[in-house]
Amino acid sequence: MDIEIDSLAVLGAGSMGHGIAEVAAMAGYDVVLRDVEDDLVQDGYDQIEWSLDKLAEKGQLDADPEDVLGRVSTAVELEAAVADADLVIEAAPEDLDLKQSVFAEVDEAAPDDAIIATNTSSLRIGDIAAATDRPERCCGMHFFNPPVKMDLVEVVGGEATADDVVDAAYEFVESLDKTPIRVRKDVPQFVVNNVLTPYMGEAGFMLDEGADDVRAVDAAMVFRRGYPMGPFELNDFGGLDVFAHTREQWDDPVPESISSRVEAGDVGRKAGAGFYEYEDGPGADYEPTQGDGVDTLRIEARMINEAARLVGQDVATPEDIDVGMRLGGGLPEGTCRTADKLGLDVALDKLRELHDATGAERYEPADYLVERVESGHTGEAAGRGFYDYRDGGPYHYVSHELTDDGVLSVVFDREERLNAFSTDMFDEVQRLLETVDQDDVACVVFEGAGDRAFSAGADITGFTTADPTDLMHVDESIETVYEFPRPTVAKIDGFCLGAGLELTLACDIRIAAEGSTLGSPEVDLGLIPGGGGTQRLVRLVGEPRAKELVFRGMHISAEQAADWGILNRAVPDEEFEAAVDEVVSDLVDGPRTALEVAKQVINEGQNASLETALSLESQGFGLLTTTDDMLEGVAAFNDDREPEFSDD
Numbered sequence: 001m002d003i004e005i006d007s008l009a010v011l012g013a014g015s016m017g018h019g020i021a022e023v024a025a026m027a028g029y030d031v032v033l034r035d036v037e038d039d040l041v042q043d044g045y046d047q048i049e050w051s052l053d054k055l056a057e058k059g060q061l062d063a064d065p066e067d068v069l070g071r072v073s074t075a076v077e078l079e080a081a082v083a084d085a086d087l088v089i090e091a092a093p094e095d096l097d098l099k100q101s102v103f104a105e106v107d108e109a110a111p112d113d114a115i116i117a118t119n120t121s122s123l124r125i126g127d128i129a130a131a132t133d134r135p136e137r138c139c140g141m142h143f144f145n146p147p148v149k150m151d152l153v154e155v156v157g158g159e160a161t162a163d164d165v166v167d168a169a170y171e172f173v174e175s176l177d178k179t180p181i182r183v184r185k186d187v188p189q190f191v192v193n194n195v196l197t198p199y200m201g202e203a204g205f206m207l208d209e210g211a212d213d214v215r216a217v218d219a220a221m222v223f224r225r226g227y228p229m230g231p232f233e234l235n236d237f238g239g240l241d242v243f244a245h246t247r248e249q250w251d252d253p254v255p256e257s258i259s260s261r262v263e264a265g266d267v268g269r270k271a272g273a274g275f276y277e278y279e280d281g282p283g284a285d286y287e288p289t290q291g292d293g294v295d296t297l298r299i300e301a302r303m304i305n306e307a308a309r310l311v312g313q314d315v316a317t318p319e320d321i322d323v324g325m326r327l328g329g330g331l332p333e334g335t336c337r338t339a340d341k342l343g344l345d346v347a348l349d350k351l352r353e354l355h356d357a358t359g360a361e362r363y364e365p366a367d368y369l370v371e372r373v374e375s376g377h378t379g380e381a382a383g384r385g386f387y388d389y390r391d392g393g394p395y396h397y398v399s400h401e402l403t404d405d406g407v408l409s410v411v412f413d414r415e416e417r418l419n420a421f422s423t424d425m426f427d428e429v430q431r432l433l434e435t436v437d438q439d440d441v442a443c444v445v446f447e448g449a450g451d452r453a454f455s456a457g458a459d460i461t462g463f464t465t466a467d468p469t470d471l472m473h474v475d476e477s478i479e480t481v482y483e484f485p486r487p488t489v490a491k492i493d494g495f496c497l498g499a500g501l502e503l504t505l506a507c508d509i510r511i512a513a514e515g516s517t518l519g520s521p522e523v524d525l526g527l528i529p530g531g532g533g534t535q536r537l538v539r540l541v542g543e544p545r546a547k548e549l550v551f552r553g554m555h556i557s558a559e560q561a562a563d564w565g566i567l568n569r570a571v572p573d574e575e576f577e578a579a580v581d582e583v584v585s586d587l588v589d590g591p592r593t594a595l596e597v598a599k600q601v602i603n604e605g606q607n608a609s610l611e612t613a614l615s616l617e618s619q620g621f622g623l624l625t626t627t628d629d630m631l632e633g634v635a636a637f638n639d640d641r642e643p644e645f646s647d648d
């Protein structure tokens with residue numbers, strides 16, 4: 001039987017606890033927020049109020065902040081907080097004894113069938129659940145900080161946890177509009193922290209050896225490898241003390257460059273100093289040019305090794321690891337995908353080289369990595385690696401669905417970066433359109449995941465790492481959209497910038513929700529539009545407007561874009577879905593051959609002389625007079641009924 005979760009208690013009103021309570025209240029749950037003292041719980045409550053107001057100010061909260069806050073109540077007495085809870089989430093500091101004592105108390109006071117979850121980021125669920133008489137109803141829900149902004153939650157069961165409890169936790173996370181990943185074994189630190197730890201740890205060891213300096217490593221990882229923060233910058237951000245404590249907890253060696261700073265109290269941003277000076281200096285002040293010559297593979301090979309260990313031990317799938325690293329670790333792509341591009345053999349060689357040189361356990365290659373390489377599955381170039389590419393490979397950034405009546409719905413699915421297009425994402429759009437059976441498609445609808453963006457353009461973080469020729473392929477993917485023989489519709493809700501706008505310009509029909517923003521901000525990056533934005537725009541809006549948009553990197557409202565003829569229309573939010581559905585419905589019911597010919601003639605005619613274009617049109621017209629659809633259209637007219645065109 002499915003477990004129902006209606007009421008919730010969150011224990012601990014610190015940054016994680018109040019964040020989780022806020023997210024749950026936003027999803028419509030009644031939440032009791034509890035901490036051990038009035039001041040602490042009030043502080044957490046005030047933080048929720050502040051955060052809800054901020055979200056509302058930015059237009060990122062659909063509901064009235066007061067209504068959401070009204071669902072949060074506070075308590076100091078634990079018994080009162082959990083008495084009616086279906087789910088209790090413990091968000092106490094990361095200390096096993098403390099968490100065990102909270103679990104034991106909850107076990108006494110909560111209803112017998114309540115689920116008790118811990119928000120631990122590094123401890124084993126089984127160790128915490130051992131303090132209760134109901135380990136089968138205990139699980140882990142690892143939210144990331146801050147819960148309101150971070151989309152990922154790792155859902156973990158202990159050895160004794162019942163399957164339906166893990167399922168219920170997973171579904172609960174989905175009901176919060178967050179993305180759960182399933183951690184299938186109760187390993188310390190779960191998925192994301194295990195893969196991310198070598199990023200900071202290995203950089204620390206490199207510093208210990210005097211091989212590179214802080215700025216060089218950070219610059220190399222950010223500007224040459226596309227990571228959002230350098231490893232030292234990231235460690236300063238999270239706190240060196242937190243990093244060292246977690247390593248020590250599991251008897252893992254801590255680099256000297258980290259432990260010495262912890263001893264000196266320079267634990268990062270919060271202390272005003274760490275690897276960089278924050279209070280008396282400019283912070284993480286590395287420059288793009290400083291990263292030459294750093295052995296970045298050394299860091300990435302260790303991350304890949306951890307990912308391989310997790311897959312080999314059946315802790316997580318490559319898909320879940322990659323979702324975790326993108327949403328929880330902020331990486332532009334998952335570590336398994338990176339490994340498949342770099343080559344698993346390349347990573348393995350590096351690990352062996354380091355292991356031979358140092359004998360250090362951390363370089364010992366994972367069995368799974370060795371097996372993959374020995375069986376020839378060394379990555380994308382070999383057709384198989386973590387993923388199977390023999391049929392083109394999985395879609396990571398584009399989700400799609402083809403309905404029975406022929407609507408191919410394509411969603412740019414990279415919400416964490418406002419659906420910005422990486423080269424992988426462009427390739428996936430192109431592959432999808434080139435491989436879908438066109439006979440099954442009546443029309444294509446493109447949209448962005450989430451409610452913030454259609455797409456905020458090409459992935460800016462990829463500009464410093466990608467080959468210029470790869471970036472120039474943007475144009476090729478967008479042309480595939482333009483040339484797709486069926487009608488295409490851009491359904492725009494939110495930011496539609498740069499390459500996002502260019503892709504919509506290659507669509508046949510563009511409808512936006514009011515409040516969307518369109519623009520060509522490339523010039524602010526020292527660039528120009530590279531996916532047809534200068535050319536299609538000028539043909540649509542004329543030279544003065546196109547030049548102003550491009551030269552000034554302007555963002556314009558959907559209403560203004562409609563006024564200038566960039567959009568077919570801008571419609572109020574509440575009418576948006578219906579407006580798109582109405583268009584799609586006409587396209588689905590329309591005569592496919594005639595629509596295809598109309599698209600072709602209009603597209604090709606634009607670049608031809610009027611005489612040639614008129615000749616194209618008349619050829620198309622003549623051709624269509626020989627079709628069954630034409631006979632059906634005429635018969636329907638005579639019978640005064642709606643035509644039923646064939647799907648051929």
Ligand SMILES: C/C=C/C(=O)SCCNC(=O)CCNC(=O)[C@H](O)C(C)(C)COP(=O)(O)OP(=O)(O)OC[C@H]1O[C@@H](n2cnc3c(N)ncnc32)[C@H](O)[C@@H]1OP(=O)(O)O
Binds near residue numbers: 459528531
């Ligand atoms: C040939 C084609 C060339 C091009 O297309 S060049 C790119 C043109 N596009 C742009 O220049 C737009 C860049 N983005 C922005 O200016 C801002 O975003 C917005 C105004 C759209 C929204 O601002 P806000 O509401 O403050 O959101 P946020 O925190 O900036 O964005 C959320 C996360 O999305 C990432 N992101 C946004 N746009 C891009 C992008 N184009 N490439 C890579 N990442 C992007 C951010 O960094 C951040 O991520 P985190 O939360 O990890 O900090």
